[in-house]
Each structure stands twice: as structure tokens, then as C-alpha cells.
Amino acid sequence: MIQSVTRALEMLDTIAHAGGAASLGEIAEGVGLKTTTAHNILRTLQNAGYIRRRPGDMRYHLGDRILNLARVVGDDDALRRRLRPALEEMATRTSETVFLAVPSGDEVYFLDAIESPRTLRASSQRGERQPMAGSAIGLLFLAFLPALRRRMFEVHAPRIGPGIAAEIDAIAAQGHALDRENWCPGLNCVAVPWHDDGEVRAGFGLAGPSSRLTATRLDEMAQIMRELASDASAPCRG
Structure with a gap:
């Protein structure tokens, strides 16, 4: 048994049992290590995307990579059911093809979709996967998931075109991603x-013919979708 791997797994278990976030001291005590040794292992886990730090918070949180693994093994159906009403409302209000997607490793996975009733429309991509870099939904995840972005640039740098970093920063600033025939x-x-x-944890997307989805219309769609996505983020009330 490789001791460093065992300790790393024990640390992730400690963070999970603490509710998804724990301090360095709590983690070190939980696995029986000195804080300096625990810090070195945590830094490796952080660089790999399995844990992360939040601004102004000294605790270590479970990262997007391990949360994505948890989603893959048992959360897809629950997430699809939870967000289906919002997706249906988007379809009704926009009359375009809409979809729900999630990050899956270094790819985008299309969890759900509703096709537009119009003759000229984008097709549903439910169940399909796409590379993370390139599509609007993929760039959206790279903009809002720093660990994922760092990993993509480290591993796939030769295949990422120039200007992508600036585009990702712009998406983070404006709060949504646009793709005009790219x-x-x-x-x-x-x-x-x-x-x-x-x-x-997920993203909503909309696609349609460029002849109909002009720049002005795209901005209108973005506003509608952001409002509905915000409503869907509200805590469930019993």
C-alpha cells in the first residue's frame, strides 16, 4: 500500500465528513499527521483539482474534480429532475433548442435537452459529449471553475487556440458565454x-440559427436564462 496515497484519501474522507470543508489543523489531526506534512499533501490535491480554497476562507473544500466524480456515479438523474422545470420554462419562453450540461472530466456532457418546435432549429445533443474548449458551454465551465481551467491549460495547452484565455476572462466578467458561429x-x-x-455545478445553453439569433436577440435570451437559472438556484422549500 502506498502511504502517501492512503493519507491523501484519508484527508478527502476527513473533509467530506466535516461537511465538505475543514481547516488544516482539523485535517492534520484527523489523519494523525504534522501540519507541514498535511499541507504538502493538500497542496498536491489542490493542484490536481480535488480540493480548493475559497477567497477569505482558510478551510479546504472538496474541489470540482471530486464533486464531478460524485455526480457521475449517482447524481445525474436527481440533477436532471431538479432542473427540468427550469429547462422547460426556457424552452417555452425562447422557442429555441435548450439544453442542460455538466462538466464531466475534461469534457462537457449534455444531461438533458428540449428541441425547438420550429422547422429551422438546432438539434438536441442529449447524451452527447464535447471537448471543453471551443463551445460556449465548455468555455462557461472554464470561466467559472478555476481548477478545471488550470488543468485544461496544463494538459491541453497545445490544442487550445490563442485568445481563449482572454475570452474566458470576458465570460467570467459578463456572467454568460456567447458563441457566434465558432x-x-x-x-x-x-x-x-x-x-x-x-x-x-451545471450550465444551461440555448442554440439556434444565426439568422434568427442576432446579437440583440442573444442578449435577450441570456437575460431570460440567467433569471430562470437564478430562480432554479433558490433553496428547495418543504
């Missing part, structure tokens, strides 16, 4: 994040 000629898209307990 991913597919004749197709425009917009994507907005969905937050759960302060974390971006």
Missing part, C-alpha cells in the same frame, strides 16, 4: 451557469 457555421449559442450552494 463551434458550428450558421449556429449561434448562449450559455449561463447554474449555482448550487455558491458553486457552479
